[in-house]
Amino acid sequence: MVEGKTRKSETEPDERNTREMDDPDEIIEENGLESEGEGYSDPSDYEDDISDDELLGDVLKNKPNQADGIDSVIVVDNIPEVGPERLEKLKTVLRKIFSKYGQIVMEHYPTDAGKTKGFVFLEYKSPDAAQQAVNLMNGYKLDKQHTFAVNMFSDINKFMNTPDKWSPPEKLSYKDHGNLLWWLLDDDCNDHYSVIYEAGERTAVYKNTIAEPELLEERQRWTESYVRWSPRGSYLATVHQKGIAVWGGLNFSRIARLHHPGVQLVDFSPCEQYMISFSPLVNRREEEPSSIIIWHINSSQKRRGFRCDHADSWPVFKWSHDGKYFARVGVDEKTKEDILSVYETPSFGLLGKKSFKIPGIKEFLWSPSDNIISYWVPEKLESPARVVLLNIPSRQELSTKNLFNVVDAKMYWQQSGDFFCVKVDQPVNKSKKVTKYKLELFRMREKQVPVDVVEIKEMINAFAWEPTGSKFCVLHGESPRIAASFYKVNPKGQVDLIQTMDKKTANQISWNPKGQFVVLAGLRSMNGQLEFIDTENMTVMNQQEHFMATDVEWDPTGRYVATCVSWWGHKVDNAYWVWTFQGRLLQKNPMEKFCQLLWRPRPPSLLVDSDEKNIKKQFKVYQKQYEIKDRMSQSKASKEMIEKRRQLMTDFDDWYKSKRSDYYKQRSKRLELRDGRDFEQFTRNFSSDAGEQGDDADDDAGCAEEVIEFLTSEKITIVNPADLE
Secondary structure, three states: OOOOOHHHHHHHOOOOHHHHOOOOOHHHHHHOOOOOEOOOOOOOOOOOOOOOHHHHHHHHOOOOOOOOOOOOEEEOOOOOOOHHHHHHHHHHHHHHHHHHHOOOOEEEOEEOOOOOOEEEEEEEHHHHHHHHHHHOOOOOOOOOOOOEEEEEEEHHHHHHHHOOOOOOOOOOOOOOOOOOOHHHHHHOOOOOEEEEEHHHHOOOOOOOOOOOOOOEEEEEOOOOOEEOOOOOOOOOOEEOOOEEEEEEOOOOOEEEEEEEOOOOEEEEOOOOOOOEEEOOOOOOOOOOOOOOEEEEEEOEEEEEEEEOOOOOOOEEEEEEEEOEEEEEEEEEOOOOOOEEEEEEEEOOOOOHHOOOOOOOOOEEEEEOOOOOEEEEEEOOOOOEEEEEEEEEOOOOEEEEEEEEOOOOOEEEOOOOOEEEEEEEEEEEOOOOOEEEEEEEEEEEEEOOEEEEEEEEEEEEEEEEOOOOOOEEEEOOOOOOOOEEEEEEOOOOOOEEEEEEEEEOOOOOOOOOOOOOOEEEEEEEHHEEEEEEEOOOEEEEEEEEEEEEEEEOEOOOOOOEEEEOOOOOOOOOEEEEEEEEEEOOEEEEOOOOOOEEEOOOOOOOOOOOHHHHHHHOOOOOHHHHHHHHHHHHOOOOOHHHHHHHHHHHHHHHHHHHHHHHHHHHHOOHHHHHHHHOOOHHHHHHHHHHHHHHHHHHOOOOOOOOOOOOOOOOOOOOOOOOHHHHH
16 A cells, blocks of 8 residues: 555545535635625525526426326217227228327227227327317217217316206396397488598498488597498498407497407308408417408307418308308318318308319309309310309209310309309410400209300400399490490390490499499599490480599499599599489589498398389379478478478377367367257368267258359450451
């Protein structure tokens, strides 16, 4: 052993390990780290006011939770009960349905006596995927006998703690919004319209009267962009940065508030139960997609969300005429093929649990009166272009029309759903320059849907069906040689040209909602030329001009039409003018930075065709009454004076009736005072009311009639006797 060096015993503690057990303050003092008598340790009275979340927020995000392991598990109930021979097929079907919401890492099918018990446990890779599956698949119809009930496994405790005794839920206070159709009770049937002006700062609702508009409601900053009436006029929607507000009732009280940040576009369903909104702001942290949201208006509840990066053509979803179905064109995520997805209400699930695979689909439209979808597909390789009419929900193809050598196509439905038109652009040579135009006309009410073809050799600028008839109008040609041609589809399979009007300054066709009358308008660059035409006898009723007009809007009854110069399209001369359907100017209403005018729609009439025909036959009976009302409405007298006179007349009638009643009640007393002699039969001034006296009226038989003549004037005329011969 070398002197001066000793070997440490294995039992002797290592100095380094011992140092780790020393007091930290001693280590600091030994190494000279203490400065001016102050160490790095906290004082004894120090209080730490910094939370762990502030210091270690990123670390604590990954902190295990007590419920980890079950938050990603869902329970799918009401699945088919099958034996071992069909179990693999059932697993394949359920995997295909639920795997689109995320990766499934575990699945467990409890069994009893060799058969599944009717429910399954599925575990996803993440809790977000599990929650999305619950939100979207609960209520999913697998077939007629099986509708899924999907819940989170973590909710089992909540269900287990449900009390055995049922207690009724607390009743929510009912909020009466009043009569949403109150405006239809107007005796004069005046329509309403909304106006946005002062660059969107002010919004007002007016009643349309002949003399001047009557203000019903006006508010500042009522909307931040624009407003939209519901299809039947019950609601008014205003668009804001944080969402949508829905108004209705006599005082336009708020009925619903729909939270959708950044919303830009809205659309009502035809039945007014639902609303679709679009916002380009996408919150990636949300469990459900929220670019497009479908709302239930009365409950303000979100029914379903969809992803959509942009809305180039709005509405993205298009509704059927009755609001039972809505559809959109999209791309299958797996196959990348074009698809047409049709959804049904109120489940908001895919019709038949699958979309229509239609490669290359360009456009689709719903029939305005039937659950029929029309769509067209362009040419591809050796396959011709096709126009298809598809029945929903049967998926039956009602008609298919092949189109050859097609550059572009555009579809138009007639409002009554009786006719359907496809405008086809075709080239005549290999240069692909369009020089040939065809109109393919489908007769929807006839067997096998026959198709007529009308060829037009000039460029078609505009096309429009008569809303309630069988006529249509086409603007064709190039300026300044634009012509308007009117056609009629006859029931015997012929399409007749009624008349062609040459040299028209027009780029828009605006039909009266009730048909027969049409306005040919030259908007914007055509300086607002207006031509009012009666298509019954093809006469031009009037030619007018509203300089730089940007819009033409008919009221829902077809009595009036408004032309507008919107600040959104033209920065000067902003105003709206109101005309009769014959083209007579009634009002000029200039407004500072006027932006938008929208007529309030009316619900469909409850009268059948026979009722309307009877009303037209008896119209002359009420004609005088209506003429008096029209003269009063055109009177320059103030409305207050007219109302005052009406009230005075009403008060006089009430006083007169009360005095007349007293007069007849006192007749017996008068006879008693006159010893039963009735002198009133000769001097009675109320002879017109004798029928009301009943048995008290005396018979005038036996009374002698005496005629008294008075000389009122005398005229002397000299007559030549020769003229008498």
